[in-house]
Amino acid sequence: MGLSSWLGWRPWCGSPTGGPPPRNRRRTMNEIRLGGCTPTPLANYLKALGILRLVAEQKDEQAMGHWEGECFVLSTSLNRDELVRFFLDEYQPTPIIAPWNGGSGFYPNDNKDGISAVQSSPSPRFEPYRNTISLAQQTLNRMSLEESPKDKGQKAVLLTTLRAQLPDDALAWMDAAILLGGDDPKYPPLLGTGGNDGRLDFTNNFMQRLGELFDGKGKTATQGPEAWLLGALSGNSTPFLASKAIGQFSPGGVGGPNASTGYEGGSLVNPWDFILMIEGALPFAAAATRRMEAAGNLAALSYPFTVRATGSGSGSAALSDEGNARAEMWLPLWHAPATYGEIRALMSEGRVTLGRQPVHDGLEFARAIAALGVNRGIDTFQRFGFLMRSGKAYLATPLNRFEVRKNRQAALLSDLDKQQGWLNRLRRVARQDEMPARLKSLVRQLEDAIFALSQGAKDARQPLQQIIALLGEIQMLCHQSPKVREALRTPVPRLGAQWVIEANDGSSEFRLASALAGLYGGKGKSQLNMKRFITPVTAEGYAWDNESRNVVWVGGGLTRNLIAVLGRMLQQADALGLRDKPLFSARYCHLDDVAAFLNRRVDDAKIARLIPGLALVEIPQDPGGHRNKEAQIHLAYTLLKPLFTPDAALQKMGFLHGDQRLAIPSGLLRRLSNPATFVSGMELARRRLRAFGLKTPPKINSASGVDVERLTAALLIPVNYQELKKLCTTIGMKPAEQESETNH
Known part of the structure; x- marks a missing residue:
């Protein structure tokens, strides 16, 4: 897994982002904190890039920028006053036009306030802009276009012609707004549909905002522009703002429902904010063109850090958003100063x-971020979703932020990519209309948990346990729903042992669940694995077993399910002619865990949620070791547990010798689980033990104070052999042969 070539940035800068500057780089730089440039909303992020780009291209080519907390810091030879004077007196706007769009100012019925102001200005700062507008107008005249082309073929000709004739400084904008290379133009979500969104044309509004700042001679029109610029840089409020369109870039600045239809009015907009925001979209241009030339498809996937929207992982998004969402962008934040050239190369x-x-x-x-991690200066990605809000309006909604760091727990998720991309197949299936709502809910929860794990949760064990539990639920839903099972084709992939190690929170519940999930019938007896009693899978778990009749894990509570599994395991062992009891496990519980279970001091719901999922995991061998902690265990459990312990283990403990077998009396399990026959069951068990010459405790004459269902369920729980041996010997059971060696 990984992030590819942009991590090192070595081909273009010789050192990672924020690395030691070359010797000829100026060392005395002013750091200017730009409080108006924050990671969110998207408008403020783009404004930061716009300021860095314009300063580097037009004033100080060695300027650098970085993020410090929630603020962009510009490192430049300019001081703050000089920075302000640069924008007021010297800034030369990029020729940003969109003659392919209606409302762009190029057609008779368009608002021409902005384009007329630029065309009529004699100022040198607008000369490139005037030339670009003139070239575009000539192209429209030659094509006899008096309105934006509606025909796809005609629009394609216009775009191709403009692409060949416009100057380089205008092409940067065009490349950011439109991807050419396939049958139809593609529109990266950052700039709507080719530089407009609904009735809002970004380019026309850009020119209108310029007209509000500069008079016909290119000078600042009034004292307002300077105050607005100071506000744009600092983030402080400014007076005399007009109600203008801001579009998708700043959801908080969009007008309310009474402002206008959609979001094209009703918000107070600082002209400098809008101008610098649009200027900041240009660094994304080169990537769009190059990736389109290479791939020739899927514009959103060709645009830098832009992917299909996922309606999970944030309270601001839902699966229902995906159908109408344009895409989502993950924008990098870096802590060490980087030049504009480095940032442009990154993009x-x-x-x-x-x-x-x-x-x-x-x-x-x-997942990719969490699996690899980055040490090249990028600390964080801010995630934005272009989601439909406010009727039919798209807004760049901030979703969440992801720290970039190596996350070994998230790397476990690669197990779910096995079996021809099982996880992606699950996610596609869950989004089909005909799939049950239960599957959609489980997959949404699963994606949320994967996001939480990938995001670097403080305690990764919680999302890991959540993922394990949800996979178990999905596996059981496949068993219950033929439609889901057929669509997914295969069960949940087998998960590696590291899942148990990383998810282990040290609780009794987790030890109980993992020990029970690890139950198997003995060496070479994989047909009696715990997972096969929960869902109908083959012994290896890679395919469905449609002939299986062993599934007994159903609704009704944890204890009843455990008793049902115990009964079916014993039944199958007898049918297979096994000499030993099929109650082996790779992991074991402590007696105090059993005591907690018997006395209802554990969370049954947590155990029940974990077992089906942990049954999908390759349970690792128990690390060994026992506790000296005293556990108050009911006498009935002590008497019964040897009968429900594999004979191989009893031999190691010394309670059996040679080829002795301690078989479970016929009908014992049925008697024990019924309060009315519990005492007779206990006596049956005691007689069986004494028949083997084992010293046993006195007869139990009453079921008073015994939760017989819970006690019977506890007999399935694998227990540390050393602790079990000690328990049995302390109440008078004498080993037939002393044997110092045990399995733990």
Whole structure:
């Protein structure tokens, strides 16, 4: 798994982002904190890039920028006053036009306030802009276009012609707004549908905002522009703002429902905010073109750090958003100063891979970050979703933030990519309309848990346990729903042993669940694995076993399920002619865990949720060791547990010798689970033990104070052999032969 070439940035800068500067780089730089440039909303992020780009290209080529907390810091030879004077007196706007759009100012019925102001200004700062507008107008005249082209073929000709004739400084914008290379133009979500969104044309509004700042001679029109600029840089409120369109970039700045239809009015907009925001979209241009030339498809997936929307992992998004969402973007935040050239290269080369494949959606992006980690200066990604809100309006909604660091727990998720990409198949199936609501809910919860794990939760054990439990529920739903089972084709992939190690929270519940999930029939007896009594799978677990009749794990509570599994295990062992009891496990519980279970001091619901999922895991061998902690165990349990312990274990403990077998009396389990026959069951067990010459405790004459169902269920729990041996010997059971060696 990994993020690809952009991590090192070595081809273009010789050192990672924020690395030691070359010797000829100026060392005395002013650090200017730009409080108006924050990671969210998207408008403020783009504004930061716009300021860095314009300063580097037009004033100080060695300027650098980085993120410090919630603020962008510009490192430059300019001081704050000089920075302000640069924008007021010297800034030369990028020629940003969109003559392919209606409302762009190029057609008779368009608002021409902005384009007329630029065309009529004699100021040198607008000369490139005037030339670009003139070239575009000539192209429209030659094509006899008096309105934006509606025909796809005609629009394609216009775009191709403009692409060939416009100057380079105008092409950067065009490349950011439109991807050419396939049958139809593609529109990266950052700039709507080719530089407009609904009735809001970004380019026309850009020119209108310029007209509000500069008079016909290119000078600042009034005292307002300077105050607005100071507000844009600092983030402080400014007076005399007008109600203007802001579009998708700042959800908090969009007008309310009474402002206008959609979001094209009703918000107070600082002209400098809008201008610098649009200027900040240009660094994404080169990547869009280059990736489109290479791939020739899927514009959203060709745009840097842009993937399909995932409606999970954030309270601001839902699966229902995916159908109407344009995409989502993951924008990098870096802590060490980097030049604009480095940032532009990052944007142009930005590509993220999971394994060897490019990521396709937000969940895969999160997994890729967590699986590899980055040490090249990028600390964090801010995730934005272009979601439909406010009627039919798209808004760049901030979703969440992901720290970039190696996450060994998230790497476990690669197990779910086995079996021809099982996880992706599950996610696709869950989004089909005909699938049950239960599957959709489980998959949404699963994706949320994967996001939480990938995001670097403080305690990774909680989301890991959640993922394990949900996989178990999904596996059981497949058993219950032929439609789901057929669509998924295969069961949940087998999960590696590290899942248990990383998810272990040290609780009695987890020890009980993992020991029970690890039950098997003995060496070479995989047909009696615990998972086969929960869902109908083959012994290896890689396929469904449609002929299985062993599934007994159903609704009705933990204890009843454990008793049902115990009964079916014993029944199958007898049918298979096994000489020993099929109650082996790779992991064992402590007696105090059993005592907690018997006395209802554990969370049954947690155990019941974990067992089906842990049954999908390759349970690792218990590390060994026992506790000296005293456990108050009911006498009935002590008497019964040897009967429900594998004979091989009893031999190691010394209670059996040679080829002795301590068989479970016929009908014992049925008697024990019924309060009315519990005492007779206990006597049957005591006689069986004494028949083997074992010293046993006195006869139990009453079931008073005994939760017989819970006691019977506890007999399935694998117990540390050393602790079990000690318990039995302390109440008078004498080993037939002393044997110092035990299994733990």
